[in-house]
Amino acid sequence: MSEYTFKSVFADDIQEFISLKRALGFKYVSEQGMLQRIDTYFADNNVTFREITREISDGWCRKRSHETLTNQSNRISVMRIFARYLNDIGVAAYVPLSGTSRKKHHYNAHIYTDDELKRFFAAVDESKSVPSECPYRGQVMPVFFRILYTSGMRVSELRLAKISDINLDDKYIIVKGGKNQKDRIVPIHHSLAEKCRELKCSIHKYSSDDEYFFMQYPGRPMTLVCVYKNFRRYLSKAGIPHTGRGPRIHDFRHTFCVNLLLKWSKEGKDLMAYLPYMRTMLGHEGFEETAYYLKLTADAYPFIRESLQRSFPSIIEEVTFDDRDYY
Structure with missing residues (x-):
């Protein structure tokens, strides 16, 4: 013993x-x-x-x-x-109340497959602008959703980004006042930086640096309702069933993290060394939030569970997620 x-x-x-x-x-x-x-x-x-x-x-x-x-x-x-x-024995000690831990609504994250992503973005690319309602939808949505997936950003972090926040020369986005009220820099792929450059030339010829980059109208960012309605439309066109609880937009963030961890694991990277990079990029306050994605990766890809188990034994067994603050 x-x-x-x-x-x-x-x-x-x-x-x-x-x-x-x-x-x-x-x-x-x-x-x-x-x-x-x-x-x-x-x-x-x-x-x-x-x-x-x-x-x-x-x-x-x-x-x-x-x-x-x-x-x-x-x-x-x-x-x-x-x-x-x-x-x-006479030592003052506060006794935790019973019922301190209560069962919460739990959502099982949807990890999009490669085929689902291919079909989803094909549907996004068919977006048509409606001058009276969504004058820039056909131009904005293909770029917006691709950055959302490939950066792991939260929806509102991206939809509220302004022209001055996006550095197209050095290919990064500055997230200002994100969750935990911390600014951070998120890199974007060079091909998407070029798409952003094309979008800027197309819809921001006369915009100030203070304009929302993915604007719905001049001076107005896309609303969550606008993003969500379009998301549901793309899901339907892609033939991805919605159960009433998901998939959700936030699952692109989950999928990005799982795929990144999978890539690092296959490359034999030391996850203990690389997780701080993911934590910073995602804007997490501490390791516990990032640990959730270790569990998702192990569940989605059982063949790498053993390698994750060696580095994070207790976390892989215990992880769940208090699913909050999606947007």
Whole structure:
């Protein structure tokens, strides 16, 4: 039986708690591993006084994007039992409320196949402009959706991009005020940079640098409703069934990430070294958000699961996604 070394201010309390549980007849094996993670959490968060405040407790209980609800519930349960033990021995500890982890609506991401992508973009290329409603649709949509897929950008990051945000010489887009309120630079393929140059010459002859690059009308960006209605139209023309819950526009971002990880894996790249690049490009705050795509890649391509498992064993087993903030 593996034994653990505890290092936080609660080290002795945890060890005595485990000894008590075993004296009562409990094996307390997996729980011991969870208590080591709690102990590490205390140490990493500089808890130097024998007290568990609500803030510290809530930080531990908060759902992580790379874990299942079951895993979150197990973490909270062990913290709750330990906190009650501390209260019993006279140490102040906030006890997490029951029901802290609740089942959320979960969407299984749709990873577009190569054939689906081919059919979808063929449908997009047939777009026709309607002067009274969508005067630039035929020119804008083929470029817009291709950049959306090949860059992994969120829909509104791209639809709200202005002329000044797109550097066609160095082939990148500056995302300003994205999720987490952080700016970032996203590279675009040289062929799409050329398409953007053609689009700019076509519809922005007299536009200022402050104009929306993918405008619906001068001075007005494409709305989410406009993008979504056209997306559904293209899905239908491409013969890709919509279930009522998906596929969604945001699945282009999922597909981009999965295909990029697949490419790196096939090339034998060290994913630990390359994931920070993906995290920065996607505008993720931390590793946990990016970890979701490891799970998607392993599920979509079982033959690379083993290589991913070696680098990310716990993540590959636990990952789920709190599917929010798509656009």
